[in-house]
Each structure stands twice: as structure tokens, then as C-alpha cells.
Amino acid sequence: MAQRNPAMISLTPRLLVGVLEAVGELSILLSQTLVTLFQGRISVVETLRQMSIIGVNSLPIALLTIGFSGMVLSLHTASQLHNLGGDRFVGGLVAISMAREAAPVLAAVVVAARVGSAIAAEIGSMKVTEQIDALRSLAVSPIYYLVVPRFLASVLMLPVVTVFANVAGVAGGYLVAVYSAGISSAVFLNSAQEMLLWRDLIMGIVKTFVFGAIIALVGCDRGLRTEGGAAGVGRSTTNAVVLAIVLIYVSNYFLAALMFGPTGTSR
Secondary structure, eight states: OOOOOHHHHHHHHHHHHHHHHHHHHHHHHHHHHHHHHHHTTHHHHHHHHHHOOOOOOGEEEEEEHHHHHHHHHHHHHHHHHHHHHHHHHHHHHHHIIIIIIIHHHEEEEEEEEIHHHHHHHHHHHHHHTTHHHHHHHOOOOOOIIHHHHHEEEEOOOOHHHHHHHHHHHHHHHHHHHHHHHOOOOOHHHHHHHHHHOHHHHHHHHHHHHHHHHHHHHHHHHHHHHSSSHHHHHHHHHHHHHHHHHHHHHHHHHHHHHHSSSSTTOOO
């Protein structure tokens, strides 16, 4: 009978405890943020500043990344379907894939990598230099001053980034399908128009509200729990990006199953 590795046995409980602790910490931070929001305590100026940082400044890298993702998707599908006589499916396939999955998820990952790390680093630096303690001594809540503006900005701006990302992805797919695979421009556009439903676009955008909340909460939580000076800030930044991306993919599965799976509404 094979013996079980003691190291693996001890690792499993620690991993489970770590996951439960992270979920608990994020749940507490979410509840505190929502309470502050419902009380109407919002720093409008700081929220607008964060909306510019999270949304507007993330647009170029998001459009570039998702535009080339649409080109790769079209590169792999257009040539095969063209050889099989399936030109009329290419535009719809690219448009639906972008609206449902590629644009929302990739936009969230790009923003998590760019903004989530910045949030964790900024708040983590404030934590280790005792600026957050100074805020509390002045009777200023860190939730109100730091978390709520970033939470609101991320939840509101990620859907906007995703809308533009959808356009960039479909445009990239169009360029490859038409000028590389030899598919007619009219056939591609008609296919996208006929197969893509408003529901696909709306459901994809609904996902991004959840992804935006995850990015902001994880970045703020890791930053507020930073310890150990500059090295601790580095660890918090890395943990924020990794945890946010993992939670984005995990939540995307459940959201996709709910919206588009067998139990979701049909086309």
C-alpha cells in the first residue's frame, strides 16, 4: 500500500486555511465598504481621480491586448472555417467569443495586473509608513478615504473599458479574417450582426461589475494588511495580482455557468 507524503498532507490544511482566511477578509472589507456607501459617505474628488487612473489610463494597454487577442482568435478560426465553407460563421464566432468571455476576462486581467498591483503598493506603502494610523488618529476612516473611491472607480470603469475592448477585439478579428483569410467583409459583418445578441453583450458587461469589485477589494485588502517594510510591500503587490486573477477566473466560471450554461437562459 502506497504511503502518503506527509508534506502534502500538511500542505492541504494550510492551503485551505489560507483560502478561507482570504475569503473572510475580503467579505469583511466588502461589508464595511457597502455600509460606508449606503451611508452616503463618498469622496467625489478622489473617486473621479481613481476613475481616471483605473479606467482612462488602462484603455491603451487593454485595447492593444484584446485587439491582438481578437486577431489570434480569427487567425485560428477563419482559415479553417474558410476551407470548410463556413465563412458565414466567422464574424459571429469572433463577436460572440469577445462579448461573452474574451473581452470581459482579458480586460479584467489587464486591469488587475496594472491597477490591482498599484492599489496594493500605494496603500501598502501608506501602511508601513504609518500614514493609515495617522488617518485614524485624525478620525478619518481608511475605508471612506482609501477603499470606497477605488471600489467605486473600479466597478464603474471596468465595464466602460470592456465596451471599448469588445470593439477592438472584433476589429482585430475583422482585419485578419478579411485581409488574411480572404473572407468577404460583408459576410463577416453580416455574420456578426445576425449571430450576436444584445444579451451576449449585456451579460458580458454584467460580469465586469463583479471583476471590478474583486480587483479593488483584493488590492485594498492586501495593502491594508501589509507588514514588514519595503519587502512586505513587494509581497502584498504580488499577492494582490495573483489572488485577483485567480478569483476573476474562478468567478467567471460560475458567472458563465449561471448566464450561459444549461441552467441559464437560452439564446
